[in-house]
Amino acid sequence: MTLAPHAPAAPEPARPALTARALVVEFPVGRGQKVHAVSGVDLDLPAGRTLGILGESGCGKSTVGRALIQLPPPDSGTVRLGAEELTALGPEELRRARARIQIIMQDPVSALNPRRKVKDLVWEGPSIWGRAAADKDTEVDAILRAVGLDPETVRDRRPHELSGGQCQRVCIARALMLDPEVLICDEPVSSLDVSVQAQILNLLETTTRERGLSMVFIAHDVSVVKNISDEVMVMYLGKVCEVLPSDGMHLAAAHPYTRLLLASLPEAQRSGDGSPAHPGASAEPAVVAAELPSPLDPPSGCRFRTRCPLATDRCAAEAPGLREIAPGHRIACHHIESTRSLP
Amino acid sequence: MTSAPAPLLRATDVATVFRTPRGAMRAVDGVSLSLARGETLGIVGESGSGKSVLGRTLMGLITDGPGTSVTGSVLLGGKDVHALSPAGRRALWGTEVAMVFQDPMTSLNPVKKIGRHLSESVRLHLGLSRAASRERAVELLRQVGIPEPARRARQYPHELSGGMRQRVVIAMALACGPRLLIADEPTTALDVTVQKQILDLLQSLGEELEMATILISHDLGTIAGRTDRVAVMYAGRLVEHARTTEVFDNPEHPYSRALIASIPHLGLPPHTLLPAIEGRPPNLLNPPPGCRFAPRCRLATDLCTAQPPALTARAGDDTGGAVACHHPLGAAKEATV
Numbered sequence: 001m002t003l004a005p006h007a008p009a010a011p012e013p014a015r016p017a018l019t020a021r022a023l024v025v026e027f028p029v030g031r032g033q034k035v036h037a038v039s040g041v042d043l044d045l046p047a048g049r050t051l052g053i054l055g056e057s058g059c060g061k062s063t064v065g066r067a068l069i070q071l072p073p074p075d076s077g078t079v080r081l082g083a084e085e086l087t088a089l090g091p092e093e094l095r096r097a098r099a100r101i102q103i104i105m106q107d108p109v110s111a112l113n114p115r116r117k118v119k120d121l122v123w124e125g126p127s128i129w130g131r132a133a134a135d136k137d138t139e140v141d142a143i144l145r146a147v148g149l150d151p152e153t154v155r156d157r158r159p160h161e162l163s164g165g166q167c168q169r170v171c172i173a174r175a176l177m178l179d180p181e182v183l184i185c186d187e188p189v190s191s192l193d194v195s196v197q198a199q200i201l202n203l204l205e206t207t208t209r210e211r212g213l214s215m216v217f218i219a220h221d222v223s224v225v226k227n228i229s230d231e232v233m234v235m236y237l238g239k240v241c242e243v244l245p246s247d248g249m250h251l252a253a254a255h256p257y258t259r260l261l262l263a264s265l266p267e268a269q270r271s272g273d274g275s276p277a278h279p280g281a282s283a284e285p286a287v288v289a290a291e292l293p294s295p296l297d298p299p300s301g302c303r304f305r306t307r308c309p310l311a312t313d314r315c316a317a318e319a320p321g322l323r324e325i326a327p328g329h330r331i332a333c334h335h336i337e338s339t340r341s342l343p
Numbered sequence: 344m345t346s347a348p349a350p351l352l353r354a355t356d357v358a359t360v361f362r363t364p365r366g367a368m369r370a371v372d373g374v375s376l377s378l379a380r381g382e383t384l385g386i387v388g389e390s391g392s393g394k395s396v397l398g399r400t401l402m403g404l405i406t407d408g409p410g411t412s413v414t415g416s417v418l419l420g421g422k423d424v425h426a427l428s429p430a431g432r433r434a435l436w437g438t439e440v441a442m443v444f445q446d447p448m449t450s451l452n453p454v455k456k457i458g459r460h461l462s463e464s465v466r467l468h469l470g471l472s473r474a475a476s477r478e479r480a481v482e483l484l485r486q487v488g489i490p491e492p493a494r495r496a497r498q499y500p501h502e503l504s505g506g507m508r509q510r511v512v513i514a515m516a517l518a519c520g521p522r523l524l525i526a527d528e529p530t531t532a533l534d535v536t537v538q539k540q541i542l543d544l545l546q547s548l549g550e551e552l553e554m555a556t557i558l559i560s561h562d563l564g565t566i567a568g569r570t571d572r573v574a575v576m577y578a579g580r581l582v583e584h585a586r587t588t589e590v591f592d593n594p595e596h597p598y599s600r601a602l603i604a605s606i607p608h609l610g611l612p613p614h615t616l617l618p619a620i621e622g623r624p625p626n627l628l629n630p631p632p633g634c635r636f637a638p639r640c641r642l643a644t645d646l647c648t649a650q651p652p653a654l655t656a657r658a659g660d661d662t663g664g665a666v667a668c669h670h671p672l673g674a675a676k677e678a679t680v
Contacts, residue, residue, distance in 0.1 A: 056534040163623055193389040194561060198605035198619035205616060220535060227607040227615055251607040262609075264539040266564030269608045292504070292534075 004305070015048035015255045016080070017214035018101070018182050023077035025063050035295045037063040039238040041177065043216075044321075045182065050208060050215040052229030052246065054222060054261070059293055060238040061218045065186045068216065069101050070094060079181065099129065102175035106187035108167035110158040117143070118170055139177075141332045146171045148203055165196035172203065176211070183208065184216045189224065201228060222261055223269045226250070231328070234258045235305040237295060240322060244329040255331050256308045293303045304332065310335045349421070350377040351555050352401065357415035361402045368627045370396040371486040372579040375654075376610035378520065383549060383556045385587065387565030387602075388576035391624055397576070398527050398559050402440050403432045420522065426437070437468050441516035445528040447508035450515070453457070455483055457484070458496030460515055468519045483514040488544060506537035513544065515523055520552070527559045542569055563603060567591055575599045578625050585664025593659050595666040595673065598636045634669065642670045 025038040038060040045051045055061045067074040070086055081101055089097060105111040112121055119140045126139070141151040147169040159167055168188060175183060175223065185204065189197040190279055205228060208215050219225050226246045234242040242255040248263055278279045293306050295301050301319050305311040314334050324328040334340060350535050357369040369395040378384050388394040399405045400413055403424040407413045417424040420439050423507050424432060451460060459539040461480035465471050471479060477496070484492035487510040500508055509529060516524055528547060546569055549556045560566055566573055566587065573590045575583040575598065583596040586591035594600040604618045625631055631638055637647040646669050657664040 056536060163621065193623075194563070194602060195389060195605055195620040196623065198607075198617035199621070201607070202616050202619055205614060209614075221405060223607040223611075223677050226609060227611055227617070229613060246613040259537055264536045265609070266539075266562070267568045269564045285547075319585060 001334050002272045015080065016044055017047040018062075018216070019043070019078075019080040020044040020068060021078045023064060023067050023074045023079070025067050025074050027074075027295065029165075035069045035294060036238050036298055040065060040077075041235070041238075041240055042231065043068075044217060045214050047181075047214050048212050049212065050228055052057065052225035052232040053216065053218045053222070054225045054232055055234060055235035056220055056292065058237070058295060059235040060295075061152075061220075061235050064235070065103065065184045067214060068184060069098060070104055071103075071105050099125070099178045100180050101182040101184065102178065102180040103184040103186065104168075104171050104175055104188050108164060108171045108188075109159055111171050112158065112167055115157050116148075117158055118162070121159075121170060122173045122177055125174065128177070129156055143173045143177055146176070146207070148199070149173070152221060157175075163196075164192050168192060168200050169203065172200075172207070173303075176207065179211075180213070181211050182214045182216070184218070186218045187220070188217075190219065197224075204228065222265055223252075234261070237293065239319075240245050240332060241301055242329075243322065243332045244331075251325070252329060254325065254329075254336060255304075255333050256310055256335075257304045257341055260307075274282070301337070302325050302332070312340050350418075350421060351380045351382075352376075352378040353416075353418040354401060354532070355416050355418075356673050357395050357397070357400055357417060358413070358526050359405055360412045360414075362410050362412070363628070366628045369625060369630070371400060373419055374576075375415075375659050376574055376581070376584065378555050378557065381549070381553045381555055382572070383558065383570040384558060385545075385562055385570035385573040386559045386576060387561070387573060389561055389624060391578070392576040392581040393627075394559050394576050396438065396529050397558065398442070398525050399555070400678075401428070402525055403435065404442070408674075412613065417439060437519040437521060439521055440523040440525065441519070441521040443509075443512050443516050443524065443526040443529045443600055446532050447512045448500065448506065448514045451508060453500055454638050455499075456496065457498055457503070457511055460511065461518055462495070464515065464518045468574065478502055479518070484511070485513070486517065487514045487548070488540075489514075504537075504541060505533050509537075509541050510544065511531060513541075513548070517548065517554075521554065523555045523557070524549070525557045525559070528561070528616060531560070533560070536566075545569075561568075563591075563606060576604070578628070579627055580632055580651075581637060581654060581665075582636065583657075583664075583666045583667075584654065585660060587665055589657070589660060589662070595671040596636075596668050597640050597642055597672060609647070616619070617625075621662075636665075 002186050023041040027035040027037055029035055037124050037158045042066055053064060067077055072214040073087060081097060083168060084097055086094060086097055122140050122143060124138050144151040144154060149166060149169050178339050189200050192200060217225060217228050226249055229246045232244055232246050232249055233240055242258050253259055254339055299306050301317055302315040305315040320332040320334050322332045325336060355375050357371055357374045358369065361370055374397055394478055396405060402419055402600060406425055413425055418463060419435060458480045461483050462476035465479050466476045473546045481492045481496050489510050490506060500614050530541050533541060542565060543574045555603045558570055559565060570587050573587045574581055577598050583590060591600055592602060594603060602622045605620060607617055620639055625635055629634060631648050634652050635650045637643040650664040652667045652669045654667045657666050
């Protein structure tokens with residue numbers, strides 16, 4: 001069964017829930033060197049929609065997610081949550097604003113305090129914001145039921161008495177407790193078993209729809225990101241290579257790196273009937289070098305050029321900017337015309 | 344799986360039980376399988392299904408001893424792995440069977456150079472001289488697709504990327520020309536683009552060296568299209584076992600079918616709710632008496648909760664496929680699941 005998109009696609013522009021401009025995050029590593037984790041990322045999340053951020057480890061996708069909630073704040077650039085500019089707020093104002101934007105981490109077990117009971121973990125946010133303890137039991141039970149847990153069984157348990165999937169449901173309950181506008185999910189299913197992954201993905205899908213939540217969904221798995229998102233942003237080594245609508249992205253993707261990600265996907269995940277995603281996709285992807293360059297000293301120009309089969313001198317000299325090639329489809333590549341020939 | 348005259352590997356009714364303070368945990372419970380020379384077998388299951396313990400039991404890394412009981416027999420090239428002395432087993436490792444583990448960094452010694460990892464085993468097993476073993480090490484690195492093998496042999500593991508390290512570990516496993524390679528989640532710790540390269544490498548090496556391969560993974564995608572046969576494990580038992588294409592196209596066991604259906608694929612439109620398997624695998628300290636999947640199965644009946652199903656031939660499968668289910672899906676599956 002297919003759910004309708006969160007908001008009707010036609011009346012654009014939707015009210016932005018979260019906007020980021022020119023985000024830069026760098027980590028000094030001593031001897032004057034620094035890791036260029038995120039180098040100038042723009043991001044737009046319309047209200048009620050889901051934006052997927054896709055990339056391999058080291059591409060800066062998690063750093064972007066953390067910069068959005070100011071953990072830590074970006075070195076430069078702006079983040080706006082609705083009308084409020086998070087990057088310009090003082091500590092107390094930021095603390096208040098953070099209740100409106102919540103994050104769900106990859107490892108649910110380490111995200112929970114092992115010594116606290118589920119009911120206290122879930123009520124932690126409201127208790128900090130001074131909600132009356134009289135409401136605690138009814139509200140905690142309601143939210144636990146909403147995330148598919150049986151309050152009777154789990155209310156008084158501690159995280160070690162729960163499975164990974166149950167812990168992730170508790171984390172989702174914690175995030176929802178404060179009624180946020182934006183949910184950031186950083187690889188929420190990668191530490192879970194295959195059969196449990198689908199449960200959690202379905203829960204996120206129905207929750208965001210029912211509550212009208214906007215979500216940033218960060219993951220490395222193309223088919224997972226495609227399934228949950230309205231729009232997908234592909235990152236490589238701290239920069240955005242491509243932004244495109246998720247519907248039909250496996251056919252429309254034009255950036256050589258996105259094509260490589262799609263070609264690396266096991267056959268079973270490309271399409272249901274086992275046919276290749278692209279005509280002729282069974283051919284080997286023509287990748288020059290396999291290794292991710294060091295983020296300490298990223299390549300000049302286009303950062304993907306060291307692995308790109310289409311790279312020319314221009315790619316080394318000049319960093320490509322994002323250009324719109326179709327409505328809602330932007331790509332940072334000098335050789336857009338040639339990318340269609342790739343597997 | 345009976346056509347081959349003398350299978351390379353024949354495991355009969357293997358059970359691995361760990362004695363824990365809370366009771367006996369039957370991690371592998373009565374698994375039988377065989378593998379012909381040069382054949383590839385995928386073992387797929389979720390964490391806790393016993394797939395890794397089975398891999399280690401087949402290799403003889405887990406043996407009968409204090410705290411562990413191994414019953415059944417594992418015949419590898421005609422020798423019973425679990426009847427051999429420890430020294431006898433060690434002689435098999437490397438030359439008959441070798442293993443590649445999930446995390447390459449923990450398989451490598453951080454203070455030993457790459458070349459030493461490789462030359463050590465060839466000197467030990469094949470009795471080569473120092474100079475000859477060094478040459479063999481460089482040759483092995485070239486074989487697994489490492490650029491500049493001579494320079495890499497002089498480097499330490501930390502100087503290599505994750506994908507390169509896994510290539511080194513594969514080279515170590517190949518060093519003495521084993522006839523069976525067991526790869527336990529060989530790509531789980533690697534990035535997607537590197538995963539494909541490593542799986543391609545394992546596949547081409549298997550074909551080139553006529554080496555049988557057992558690929559253990561939680562990821563059905565890894566197994567599909569890369570193995571001849573696949574064995575699906577659930578809670579310590581084999582639930583389905585057949586040609587890979589058969590399992591993917593016509594799964595007979597409700598668990599196999601649900602597992603395949605629960606992976607999102609690119610052909611689905613965005614926001615498709617996935618057919619998830621509700622609940623979670625049983626506790627192996629106290630498994631349900633009948634079929635272990637019964638508590639999560641939509642087709643379960645009283646028979647399923649009372650009596651464990653035996654592996655029986657799959658309907659219309661003349662290639663030795665088997666399924667352990669009282670209500671195999673057969674032709675009616677579209678209507679029922």
